[in-house]
Amino acid sequence: MKVMANRMDRGFFRYQEEFESKALEVLRSGWYVLGNEVKSFEEEFAAYTGGNHCVGLASGLDALWIAFRLLGIGKGDEVIVQGNTYIASVMGITMNGATPIFVEPNPYYNIDVSKIEEKITERTKAILVVHLYGQASNMAEVKKLTEKYNLKLVEDCAQSHGACFDGQMTGTFGDVGCFSFYPSKNIGAFGDGGGVVVKDAGLAEDFRVYRNYGSEKRYYNKVVGANSRLDELQAGLLRVRLRHVEECEEERRQIAARYLAEIQNDKLILPGVQEGATAVWHQFVVRSEQRDELKKYLEEKEIGTIIHYPIPPHLSEAYQYLGYKKGDFPITEQYASQVLSLPMYNGMTEEEQSYVIDAINAF
Numbered sequence: 001m002k003v004m005a006n007r008m009d010r011g012f013f014r015y016q017e018e019f020e021s022k023a024l025e026v027l028r029s030g031w032y033v034l035g036n037e038v039k040s041f042e043e044e045f046a047a048y049t050g051g052n053h054c055v056g057l058a059s060g061l062d063a064l065w066i067a068f069r070l071l072g073i074g075k076g077d078e079v080i081v082q083g084n085t086y087i088a089s090v091m092g093i094t095m096n097g098a099t100p101i102f103v104e105p106n107p108y109y110n111i112d113v114s115k116i117e118e119k120i121t122e123r124t125k126a127i128l129v130v131h132l133y134g135q136a137s138n139m140a141e142v143k144k145l146t147e148k149y150n151l152k153l154v155e156d157c158a159q160s161h162g163a164c165f166d167g168q169m170t171g172t173f174g175d176v177g178c179f180s181f182y183p184s185k186n187i188g189a190f191g192d193g194g195g196v197v198v199k200d201a202g203l204a205e206d207f208r209v210y211r212n213y214g215s216e217k218r219y220y221n222k223v224v225g226a227n228s229r230l231d232e233l234q235a236g237l238l239r240v241r242l243r244h245v246e247e248c249e250e251e252r253r254q255i256a257a258r259y260l261a262e263i264q265n266d267k268l269i270l271p272g273v274q275e276g277a278t279a280v281w282h283q284f285v286v287r288s289e290q291r292d293e294l295k296k297y298l299e300e301k302e303i304g305t306i307i308h309y310p311i312p313p314h315l316s317e318a319y320q321y322l323g324y325k326k327g328d329f330p331i332t333e334q335y336a337s338q339v340l341s342l343p344m345y346n347g348m349t350e351e352e353q354s355y356v357i358d359a360i361n362a363f
Contacts, residue, residue, distance in 0.1 A: 003343050003352045005304030008183050010347025011248070012190075018240045019190075026236045034212065037235040042195070044242055045179075051172045051197035053204035056230030057211055060158045060180025060194040064092025066228065067176040067196060068126070070206050071152050073098050077125040079154075082111035083312055083332035085130040089156045090313040092178070093128065100322070102314055104331040108274045109133055109285065109339075113141040120145070126152035131160030131170045133308070133341075134186065134282030135273060139165040139173045146174070154178065157197075159282035161187045162249050166276050171197045181234070186249065186282055187241050189234040248346045252281040255348055259284055262357045267294070269338075283308055287338040294363055295340055301359045306341045 012019060026037060038056050046054040057063050073079060075097035081089055083102035093100045101119050106112040109132045116127065127146055129137045146153045153174030157163075160170040161179065171177025181193035198204050209216050214225025241248075256279070260270055269287040273279050285308065288294050295305050312332045314324040326333065343356055 001352065001355050002302040003304060003348075003356055004345075005306045005341065005343050006184055007345045007347060008188065010345065011188075014347060015240060015244060018243075019237055022236045022240050023233065026233045029232070032232045034229055035232045037232040037239065038230055041230070041235040041239050041242070044239060045195065046197060048242060048245070049169045049171050049177070049197050051169075051177065052199045053201060054195055054197050055204055055207040055211065056235060057194040057196065057207070058228040058230065059192045060156075060178060060182065061088045061091060062211075062226065062228040063176075063178035063180070063194040063196045064089065064128075064154070064156065065095040066207065066210055066226065067154050067178055068092055068096045068098060070203065070210060071126065071154070071175060073125045073152065076123065078121060078123040079126045079128050080116055080119050080124060081128040082130055082132070083314060083329040084109065084309070084335050085132060085156070085313065086158075086309055087313045087316055087318065088158075089128060089130050090319070092154075092156075094319075098125070099123075100313070102324075102329055102332070104329055105132075105335065106274075108135055108272060108277070109335065110135060110137040110274070111142075113138050113145070116142070116145055120149055120151075124149065124151060126154055128154045128156060129174070130156040130158075131163055133271070133279075133285050134159050134163055135271075135279040136160060136163040136165040136170050136277040138274060138276070139168070139170075140276070143173060158182075158185065160280060161185065162245060163280045164278045172199075175199075175203070181230075181238055186252070186280055187238065187245055189238050189241075191234055193230050193234045193238065194228075195230060249280050251346055252344065253279075255344060255353060256281040256284055258353055259342065259357065263360050265361050265363060267363060268360065281344060283341040284344040285339050285341050287335065288340065289338060291338050291340050294360075297363055298359060301355075303356055303359055304343060307339060308341050309339075310336055312336050 158180035
Protein backbone atom coordinates (compact mmCIF):
# COMPACT_ATOMS: atom_id res chain seq x y z
CA MET A 1 0.00 0.00 0.00
CA LYS A 2 1.18 3.52 -0.79
CA VAL A 3 0.33 6.27 1.71
CA MET A 4 1.30 9.83 0.85
CA ALA A 5 2.44 12.33 3.47
CA ASN A 6 -0.40 14.59 2.43
CA ARG A 7 -3.19 14.38 -0.13
CA MET A 8 -5.27 17.30 -1.27
CA ASP A 9 -7.32 15.54 -3.94
CA ARG A 10 -9.41 13.65 -1.36
CA GLY A 11 -10.58 16.94 0.12
CA PHE A 12 -11.58 18.14 -3.32
CA PHE A 13 -13.49 15.02 -4.38
CA ARG A 14 -15.47 14.96 -1.12
CA TYR A 15 -17.04 18.33 -1.98
CA GLN A 16 -16.42 18.26 -5.72
CA GLU A 17 -19.89 19.38 -6.75
CA GLU A 18 -19.78 22.43 -4.46
CA PHE A 19 -16.29 23.45 -5.58
CA GLU A 20 -17.08 23.11 -9.26
CA SER A 21 -20.38 24.95 -8.89
CA LYS A 22 -18.67 27.86 -7.11
CA ALA A 23 -15.83 27.98 -9.65
CA LEU A 24 -18.29 28.23 -12.54
CA GLU A 25 -20.29 30.86 -10.66
CA VAL A 26 -17.19 33.03 -10.27
CA LEU A 27 -15.99 32.46 -13.85
CA ARG A 28 -19.39 33.36 -15.26
CA SER A 29 -19.68 36.47 -13.09
CA GLY A 30 -17.10 38.38 -15.11
CA TRP A 31 -15.64 39.89 -11.91
CA TYR A 32 -12.33 38.34 -10.87
CA VAL A 33 -10.53 40.76 -8.51
CA LEU A 34 -11.81 42.34 -5.26
CA GLY A 35 -15.47 41.57 -5.73
CA ASN A 36 -18.29 40.00 -3.76
CA GLU A 37 -16.53 36.68 -3.14
CA VAL A 38 -13.59 38.35 -1.36
CA LYS A 39 -15.90 40.62 0.61
CA SER A 40 -18.12 37.70 1.65
CA PHE A 41 -15.19 35.47 2.57
CA GLU A 42 -13.67 38.24 4.68
CA GLU A 43 -16.92 38.64 6.58
CA GLU A 44 -17.40 34.90 7.03
CA PHE A 45 -13.82 34.24 8.11
CA ALA A 46 -13.91 37.11 10.61
CA ALA A 47 -17.09 35.65 12.07
CA TYR A 48 -15.55 32.17 12.18
CA THR A 49 -12.48 33.33 14.10
CA GLY A 50 -14.36 35.74 16.33
CA GLY A 51 -12.22 38.59 15.01
CA ASN A 52 -13.61 41.98 14.10
CA HIS A 53 -12.20 42.33 10.59
CA CYS A 54 -10.57 40.11 7.97
CA VAL A 55 -8.64 41.33 4.93
CA GLY A 56 -7.75 38.88 2.17
CA LEU A 57 -4.20 38.96 0.80
CA ALA A 58 -2.13 37.06 -1.75
CA SER A 59 -0.21 34.82 0.69
CA GLY A 60 0.64 34.10 4.29
CA LEU A 61 4.07 35.67 3.85
CA ASP A 62 2.45 38.86 2.60
CA ALA A 63 0.23 38.85 5.67
CA LEU A 64 3.33 38.74 7.89
CA TRP A 65 5.55 41.33 6.24
CA ILE A 66 2.73 43.77 5.58
CA ALA A 67 1.60 43.40 9.20
CA PHE A 68 4.99 44.48 10.53
CA ARG A 69 5.18 47.24 7.91
CA LEU A 70 1.83 48.70 8.95
CA LEU A 71 2.67 48.39 12.65
CA GLY A 72 5.68 50.61 12.00
CA ILE A 73 8.33 48.01 12.82
CA GLY A 74 11.56 48.31 10.84
CA LYS A 75 15.29 48.94 10.94
CA GLY A 76 16.75 48.98 14.45
CA ASP A 77 13.72 47.22 15.93
CA GLU A 78 13.70 43.70 17.39
CA VAL A 79 10.94 41.12 17.19
CA ILE A 80 10.93 38.05 19.43
CA VAL A 81 10.05 34.76 17.70
CA GLN A 82 10.57 31.07 18.37
CA GLY A 83 13.64 29.46 16.85
CA ASN A 84 12.03 26.34 15.38
CA THR A 85 9.50 27.99 13.09
CA TYR A 86 9.28 27.92 9.31
CA ILE A 87 11.57 30.51 7.78
CA ALA A 88 8.66 32.53 6.34
CA SER A 89 7.80 33.66 9.88
CA VAL A 90 11.26 35.19 10.19
CA MET A 91 11.13 36.66 6.67
CA GLY A 92 8.09 38.66 7.71
CA ILE A 93 10.35 40.40 10.23
CA THR A 94 13.53 40.81 8.21
CA MET A 95 11.84 42.02 5.02
CA ASN A 96 11.13 45.17 6.99
CA GLY A 97 14.73 45.53 8.16
CA ALA A 98 13.91 44.45 11.73
CA THR A 99 15.96 41.86 13.64
CA PRO A 100 14.56 38.50 14.80
CA ILE A 101 15.42 37.54 18.37
CA PHE A 102 15.05 33.79 18.74
CA VAL A 103 13.60 31.97 21.73
CA GLU A 104 13.72 28.21 22.29
CA PRO A 105 10.52 26.15 21.94
CA ASN A 106 8.71 24.24 24.67
CA PRO A 107 7.87 20.49 24.57
CA TYR A 108 4.75 21.30 22.52
CA TYR A 109 6.89 22.89 19.75
CA ASN A 110 5.59 26.39 20.46
CA ILE A 111 7.46 29.32 21.98
CA ASP A 112 8.63 28.76 25.56
CA VAL A 113 6.96 31.74 27.22
CA SER A 114 9.17 31.41 30.30
CA LYS A 115 12.16 32.40 28.16
CA ILE A 116 10.69 35.46 26.45
CA GLU A 117 11.15 38.13 29.12
CA GLU A 118 14.92 37.69 29.34
CA LYS A 119 15.14 38.54 25.62
CA ILE A 120 13.24 41.84 25.87
CA THR A 121 15.38 44.98 25.40
CA GLU A 122 14.70 48.65 24.74
CA ARG A 123 14.74 47.77 21.03
CA THR A 124 12.03 45.10 21.32
CA LYS A 125 8.90 46.26 19.55
CA ALA A 126 6.86 43.08 19.09
CA ILE A 127 6.42 39.39 19.80
CA LEU A 128 5.57 37.07 16.93
CA VAL A 129 3.82 33.96 18.22
CA VAL A 130 3.73 30.99 15.83
CA HIS A 131 1.05 28.39 16.54
CA LEU A 132 3.16 25.62 15.06
CA TYR A 133 1.78 22.35 13.69
CA GLY A 134 -1.78 23.43 14.52
CA GLN A 135 -1.60 23.77 18.30
CA ALA A 136 -2.39 27.04 20.06
CA SER A 137 0.41 28.68 22.06
CA ASN A 138 0.09 29.82 25.68
CA MET A 139 -1.45 33.18 24.87
CA ALA A 140 -2.38 34.12 28.44
CA GLU A 141 1.28 34.46 29.42
CA VAL A 142 2.26 36.13 26.15
CA LYS A 143 -0.49 38.73 26.57
CA LYS A 144 0.80 39.58 30.06
CA LEU A 145 4.23 40.34 28.62
CA THR A 146 2.97 42.44 25.71
CA GLU A 147 0.88 44.50 28.11
CA LYS A 148 3.69 44.84 30.67
CA TYR A 149 6.22 46.06 28.09
CA ASN A 150 3.78 47.76 25.68
CA LEU A 151 4.73 45.50 22.77
CA LYS A 152 2.86 44.72 19.58
CA LEU A 153 1.59 41.15 19.25
CA VAL A 154 1.45 39.40 15.89
CA GLU A 155 0.24 35.81 15.52
CA ASP A 156 1.37 33.48 12.73
CA CYS A 157 -1.68 31.26 12.30
CA ALA A 158 -0.64 29.67 9.01
CA GLN A 159 -1.11 26.22 10.55
CA SER A 160 -3.66 26.90 13.29
CA HIS A 161 -7.00 27.73 11.64
CA GLY A 162 -9.55 26.89 14.33
CA ALA A 163 -7.15 26.18 17.20
CA CYS A 164 -8.01 27.87 20.50
CA PHE A 165 -6.40 28.82 23.78
CA ASP A 166 -8.77 29.12 26.75
CA GLY A 167 -11.64 29.01 24.27
CA GLN A 168 -10.42 31.94 22.16
CA MET A 169 -9.35 31.29 18.59
CA THR A 170 -5.81 31.91 17.45
CA GLY A 171 -5.42 35.06 15.44
CA THR A 172 -7.65 37.15 17.71
CA PHE A 173 -5.34 37.76 20.70
CA GLY A 174 -2.98 40.34 19.25
CA ASP A 175 -2.81 43.30 16.91
CA VAL A 176 -2.74 41.13 13.78
CA GLY A 177 -3.46 37.46 13.15
CA CYS A 178 -1.74 36.28 9.96
CA PHE A 179 -3.17 33.35 7.99
CA SER A 180 -2.05 31.32 5.01
CA PHE A 181 -4.57 29.63 2.75
CA TYR A 182 -1.97 27.62 0.83
CA PRO A 183 -3.60 24.41 -0.51
CA SER A 184 -2.10 22.13 2.17
CA LYS A 185 -3.50 24.19 5.07
CA ASN A 186 -6.51 23.04 7.07
CA ILE A 187 -8.49 25.77 5.29
CA GLY A 188 -6.73 25.70 1.96
CA ALA A 189 -7.35 27.38 -1.38
CA PHE A 190 -6.47 25.91 -4.79
CA GLY A 191 -3.47 28.18 -5.18
CA ASP A 192 -1.79 30.84 -3.08
CA GLY A 193 -3.80 32.93 -0.68
CA GLY A 194 -3.57 34.59 2.71
CA GLY A 195 -5.23 37.06 5.00
CA VAL A 196 -5.19 38.90 8.29
CA VAL A 197 -7.63 39.21 11.17
CA VAL A 198 -7.51 42.49 13.11
CA LYS A 199 -9.52 44.16 15.85
CA ASP A 200 -8.99 47.76 14.77
CA ALA A 201 -11.13 49.07 11.89
CA GLY A 202 -8.52 51.66 10.95
CA LEU A 203 -5.78 49.05 10.69
CA ALA A 204 -8.06 46.85 8.59
CA GLU A 205 -8.57 49.74 6.20
CA ASP A 206 -4.79 50.27 6.07
CA PHE A 207 -4.41 46.66 4.94
CA ARG A 208 -7.08 47.12 2.26
CA VAL A 209 -5.32 50.19 0.91
CA TYR A 210 -1.83 48.67 1.10
CA ARG A 211 -2.77 45.41 -0.67
CA ASN A 212 -4.03 47.36 -3.70
CA TYR A 213 -0.96 49.43 -4.64
CA GLY A 214 -1.65 51.76 -1.73
CA SER A 215 -4.80 52.94 -3.48
CA GLU A 216 -7.92 53.94 -1.58
CA LYS A 217 -9.75 54.50 -4.82
CA ARG A 218 -8.60 53.74 -8.35
CA TYR A 219 -5.57 55.74 -9.51
CA TYR A 220 -5.41 57.74 -6.23
CA ASN A 221 -2.57 56.33 -4.16
CA LYS A 222 -2.17 57.21 -0.49
CA VAL A 223 1.02 55.21 0.08
CA VAL A 224 3.52 53.06 -1.81
CA GLY A 225 1.76 49.75 -1.34
CA ALA A 226 1.88 46.26 -2.80
CA ASN A 227 -0.07 44.04 -5.17
CA SER A 228 -1.33 41.48 -2.66
CA ARG A 229 -4.95 40.67 -3.37
CA LEU A 230 -6.81 37.46 -2.63
CA ASP A 231 -8.52 36.78 -5.95
CA GLU A 232 -12.21 36.13 -6.42
CA LEU A 233 -11.87 32.49 -7.49
CA GLN A 234 -9.79 31.51 -4.47
CA ALA A 235 -12.07 33.45 -2.13
CA GLY A 236 -15.10 31.65 -3.51
CA LEU A 237 -13.49 28.24 -3.11
CA LEU A 238 -12.38 29.15 0.42
CA ARG A 239 -15.99 29.94 1.25
CA VAL A 240 -16.83 26.34 0.35
CA ARG A 241 -13.99 25.09 2.58
CA LEU A 242 -15.24 27.23 5.43
CA ARG A 243 -18.68 25.61 5.28
CA HIS A 244 -17.09 22.24 6.07
CA VAL A 245 -14.26 23.25 8.39
CA GLU A 246 -15.70 21.74 11.57
CA GLU A 247 -16.27 18.27 10.11
CA CYS A 248 -12.78 18.33 8.56
CA GLU A 249 -11.19 19.34 11.87
CA GLU A 250 -13.05 16.57 13.69
CA GLU A 251 -11.77 14.03 11.16
CA ARG A 252 -8.16 15.12 11.80
CA ARG A 253 -8.73 14.90 15.56
CA GLN A 254 -9.93 11.32 15.14
CA ILE A 255 -6.87 10.37 13.09
CA ALA A 256 -4.60 11.96 15.70
CA ALA A 257 -6.45 10.13 18.47
CA ARG A 258 -5.82 6.80 16.73
CA TYR A 259 -2.13 7.58 16.31
CA LEU A 260 -1.81 8.59 19.96
CA ALA A 261 -3.65 5.51 21.22
CA GLU A 262 -2.20 2.88 18.91
CA ILE A 263 1.38 3.90 18.09
CA GLN A 264 3.47 2.07 20.67
CA ASN A 265 7.16 2.27 19.99
CA ASP A 266 9.65 3.57 22.54
CA LYS A 267 11.87 4.85 19.74
CA LEU A 268 9.32 7.63 19.14
CA ILE A 269 8.16 10.60 21.18
CA LEU A 270 4.52 11.35 20.43
CA PRO A 271 3.13 14.89 20.51
CA GLY A 272 1.21 16.23 23.49
CA VAL A 273 -1.32 19.04 23.87
CA GLN A 274 -0.67 21.84 26.34
CA GLU A 275 -3.22 22.56 29.06
CA GLY A 276 -5.68 25.21 27.89
CA ALA A 277 -4.80 24.69 24.24
CA THR A 278 -6.50 22.85 21.44
CA ALA A 279 -4.81 21.30 18.40
CA VAL A 280 -6.23 21.08 14.89
CA TRP A 281 -3.43 18.69 13.83
CA HIS A 282 -2.20 20.48 10.75
CA GLN A 283 0.76 18.16 11.21
CA PHE A 284 1.18 15.09 13.41
CA VAL A 285 4.81 15.44 14.47
CA VAL A 286 6.79 12.74 16.26
CA ARG A 287 10.41 12.84 17.35
CA SER A 288 13.03 10.12 17.21
CA GLU A 289 16.77 9.93 17.77
CA GLN A 290 16.68 7.57 14.78
CA ARG A 291 14.64 9.96 12.64
CA ASP A 292 16.57 9.48 9.42
CA GLU A 293 16.48 5.70 9.73
CA LEU A 294 12.76 5.84 10.51
CA LYS A 295 12.10 8.05 7.49
CA LYS A 296 14.05 5.71 5.19
CA TYR A 297 12.28 2.67 6.64
CA LEU A 298 8.86 4.24 6.02
CA GLU A 299 9.85 5.23 2.48
CA GLU A 300 10.66 1.57 1.82
CA LYS A 301 7.12 0.78 3.01
CA GLU A 302 5.83 3.49 0.60
CA ILE A 303 4.74 5.69 3.50
CA GLY A 304 5.45 9.35 2.90
CA THR A 305 6.73 11.66 5.63
CA ILE A 306 7.99 15.25 5.76
CA ILE A 307 10.50 16.97 8.04
CA HIS A 308 9.04 20.22 9.39
CA TYR A 309 11.79 21.63 9.44
CA PRO A 310 15.31 20.26 8.85
CA ILE A 311 17.21 23.57 9.06
CA PRO A 312 16.32 26.15 11.75
CA PRO A 313 16.20 29.73 10.46
CA HIS A 314 19.21 30.81 12.56
CA LEU A 315 21.36 28.23 10.71
CA SER A 316 19.91 28.95 7.27
CA GLU A 317 22.23 30.29 4.59
CA ALA A 318 19.76 33.15 4.15
CA TYR A 319 20.44 34.34 7.70
CA GLN A 320 24.18 33.86 7.94
CA TYR A 321 24.46 37.62 8.37
CA LEU A 322 22.82 37.35 11.81
CA GLY A 323 26.00 35.67 13.03
CA TYR A 324 24.57 32.58 14.72
CA LYS A 325 26.37 29.25 14.86
CA LYS A 326 25.49 25.66 15.58
CA GLY A 327 24.90 25.18 19.28
CA ASP A 328 23.39 28.60 19.91
CA PHE A 329 19.86 27.17 20.25
CA PRO A 330 20.28 23.52 21.31
CA ILE A 331 16.59 22.66 21.78
CA THR A 332 15.67 24.15 18.41
CA GLU A 333 18.53 22.25 16.79
CA GLN A 334 17.64 19.01 18.57
CA TYR A 335 14.08 19.24 17.29
CA ALA A 336 15.32 19.90 13.75
CA SER A 337 17.34 16.68 13.90
CA GLN A 338 14.50 14.59 15.36
CA VAL A 339 11.09 15.75 14.09
CA LEU A 340 9.12 13.82 11.50
CA SER A 341 5.56 14.49 10.29
CA LEU A 342 3.47 11.37 9.74
CA PRO A 343 0.73 11.16 7.08
CA MET A 344 -2.20 13.38 8.08
CA TYR A 345 -4.91 14.52 5.70
CA ASN A 346 -8.64 14.66 5.28
CA GLY A 347 -9.93 11.59 3.51
CA MET A 348 -7.27 9.32 4.99
CA THR A 349 -8.88 5.88 5.22
CA GLU A 350 -8.87 3.67 8.31
CA GLU A 351 -6.92 1.09 6.28
CA GLU A 352 -4.23 3.68 5.51
CA GLN A 353 -4.09 4.74 9.15
CA SER A 354 -3.70 1.12 10.27
CA TYR A 355 -0.93 0.54 7.73
CA VAL A 356 1.02 3.53 9.07
CA ILE A 357 0.50 2.51 12.70
CA ASP A 358 1.51 -1.11 12.11
CA ALA A 359 4.63 -0.09 10.17
CA ILE A 360 5.78 2.29 12.90
CA ASN A 361 5.14 -0.24 15.65
CA ALA A 362 7.29 -2.72 13.74
CA PHE A 363 10.22 -0.30 13.40
